[in-house]
Amino acid sequence: MVVTQHDGRHLPRCPNPGFDRVLVDAPCTGNATTRKNPEIWQRWRASSGRSLHTLQLDLARKAALLLRPGGRMVYSTCSLDPIENEAVVAELLRSCDFLRLVDSEVSKKCPGLITRPGMVDWPAEGEVAEPDEVDPFSPPSEPDILAALPACVRVWNDENDSGGFFVALFENVGDFEVAKALTPDLEMAAAWLKEPPKGRRHQQVPAAAEAVEAVATEWGVEGVTLFHRGQRLACLSEEIKNWFWSGERMLRKGGKLPGGHWHPFQVIQAGLPSWDMRKGRLQRPTSKGIHLLGPMLRNHVHETTAKLLSEMLLKGGPLIEEAIAEIPSLEGERGGGIVLRLEQDDSTWWVPAWVGQRLTLMLPDGERHLLGVALGLELES
8 A cells, every 4th residue: 555645636647557446535515424414414505516526527537547458446425416426427438438337246245235326317407508518417418328327326325324325436448558648668668768856855765675684584574575764664565566666657748757766656655554663673563564464473472361461451561570470482582572462252463562571562542442342341541
């Protein structure tokens, strides 16, 4: 996972061939959430959907242009207004002839959920379009679009005792090599190479070989791709690194950039924060990444009991001598970060801890609460 910060209407060009999957969960009026947000009715107007239609369409169209051939894109809202839903889908099908609506199989994937097909007719709003113009807010007149719209899925809140939702699934069926907004490989190979700008001071970069070796030697974890920033290592898939970090990408004004950087994307976080460091030295796995890392760990993992974890949550960490009496494998363990493993109700809990004079849990308040709930405890907020 890579988290970026951009206006989705102006997302930069990604490396070829484009994105495999895109979710456009568009800003909307939220009128399908009135069961939990009844105040929406007070400010809702018939024109509300019209005011968001262009933004929704621009976001979806930009996503479609970066979707690789064969890739799939979901457009969704928590609105039931057809101006925000089917009208956007219809306009997207008009302007992107390489897109096709496909069955999302929501009913199959969510058995028991009551759904309705997409609408093909709704009251026209606003001014009447000229004869040679298409009114983007009115029901479509094109037979192929009318035939496609029922593939959309509507979830009505009052039929499911829930919030409402709209989902449309598109597939790029275009007969071309890369996403519509990208440059084919042969043309890209002939483009002139531009020097990338200097990286930002605090950007994440691939971890140094020493850090990767420390993870393998200290914890027995090998074959992971790590990125480094500050006092934290993050795990990222090798596929994402090879594509998003190492891949060449074209610029809008001509020329191409070599790999080995994030530009022109503004990357906020790459990968899952997995290891804490201190003064350049590896310290311990983080609670955020432990459930991904846990099964990979070969060293410093100790089986524990629900009783001991409950006491640690309620009373604090025991003296190390007392902890060894409960967990004999701690005998001879070096001081510093370890991981406690608990098998509870067919689930495995991986809990970061610290060995010092006491055995201490290294969990933020939210995760302490979750662990307490799993153990049947009532903890103070």
